[in-house]
Amino acid sequence: MTIAITGATGALGSLVVGALLTKGVPASQIVAVARSGDRAKTLTDQGVDVRIAAYGDVPALTAALAGVDRLLLISGPESSERVNLHHSVITAAQQANVGFIAYTSAPHADDTVLLVAPDHAATEKLIQSSGLAHTILRNNWYHENYRPHLASARATGKLLTSAGSGQVASAARADYAEAAAVVLTSGDHDGRTYELTGDTAWTFADLATAMSDVLGRPVELVRLDTAAHTAALTAAGLDPRLAQFVTALESTIATGALADATSDLSTLIGRPTTPLVEGLR
Numbered sequence: 001m002t003i004a005i006t007g008a009t010g011a012l013g014s015l016v017v018g019a020l021l022t023k024g025v026p027a028s029q030i031v032a033v034a035r036s037g038d039r040a041k042t043l044t045d046q047g048v049d050v051r052i053a054a055y056g057d058v059p060a061l062t063a064a065l066a067g068v069d070r071l072l073l074i075s076g077p078e079s080s081e082r083v084n085l086h087h088s089v090i091t092a093a094q095q096a097n098v099g100f101i102a103y104t105s106a107p108h109a110d111d112t113v114l115l116v117a118p119d120h121a122a123t124e125k126l127i128q129s130s131g132l133a134h135t136i137l138r139n140n141w142y143h144e145n146y147r148p149h150l151a152s153a154r155a156t157g158k159l160l161t162s163a164g165s166g167q168v169a170s171a172a173r174a175d176y177a178e179a180a181a182v183v184l185t186s187g188d189h190d191g192r193t194y195e196l197t198g199d200t201a202w203t204f205a206d207l208a209t210a211m212s213d214v215l216g217r218p219v220e221l222v223r224l225d226t227a228a229h230t231a232a233l234t235a236a237g238l239d240p241r242l243a244q245f246v247t248a249l250e251s252t253i254a255t256g257a258l259a260d261a262t263s264d265l266s267t268l269i270g271r272p273t274t275p276l277v278e279g280l281r
């Protein structure tokens, strides 16, 4: 059985390749679809079959997926073209007669106020109407998203938030990668949509406590409204548009959009998910 991963040079993709190798999938049966050979050097060194194709290039993607049985489409970065780029991978999978596709989506993608969700919901619909066997992996946040906050708390002793008492059911990237490897190596999950989360959701007060543990010093939680938080991030040097994106996300966290913790992830990987404090470490 040949398994392909798009976005294989990224943080999640390279962990999925590692998880497949750990599960005993031979490197020769893993296809890493990358848009740059240079970025894929580590994968080549692991003996993985690296094939070059960018999202959007259907002929190159179709050639890259030749002989592939099961495919993981890792969502691309935010852009106005994102759904079209994902569509190109789905079309190529159909043309290459790939038997199965898994897709990394967002929490409750079809019923949420999350800003990033519409592209994921649209991609899910494309997959559902493609006729391909599929599994939807709705990944909650990565613990690792909060490493920049940790770096900032190391420097200032403070964690700023405008998320109120909103909770985040994040998990480590490696946990999501392991779950993807499980789904890719067995047909038992075809047709399923999983809400993948950490076992417990945390508040920003919990995050400040976890950061104190990691840093070995107190971290003060500073609660701000959205406008004051945006201004503080901008004053600290963050690009104003990124600052707005961060605080808009925290507004949606305040509504509970990332709070729903399920057991889907720990069930798939057969162990508890990685605690927040370990993910930050």
Ligand SMILES: NC(=O)c1ccc[n+]([C@@H]2O[C@H](COP(=O)([O-])OP(=O)(O)OC[C@H]3O[C@@H](n4cnc5c(N)ncnc54)[C@H](OP(=O)(O)O)[C@@H]3O)[C@@H](O)[C@H]2O)c1
Binding pocket: 006, 007, 008, 009, 010, 011, 012, 013, 034, 035, 036, 039, 053, 054, 055, 056, 074, 075, 076, 077, 078, 085, 104, 139, 140, 141, 142, 145
């Ligand atoms: N759940 C969360 O908390 C969370 C957070 C951030 C992002 N995400 C989503 O999850 C995805 C994977 O996360 P990650 O941490 O692995 O992101 P990442 O490290 O940025 O990896 C993204 C991957 O997509 C590839 N890529 C981007 N544009 C492409 C294109 N036009 N054609 C082909 N490949 C392209 C990149 O290739 P290069 O290596 O050549 O750049 C890279 O391999 C992200 O892309 C995003 O959609 C989720």
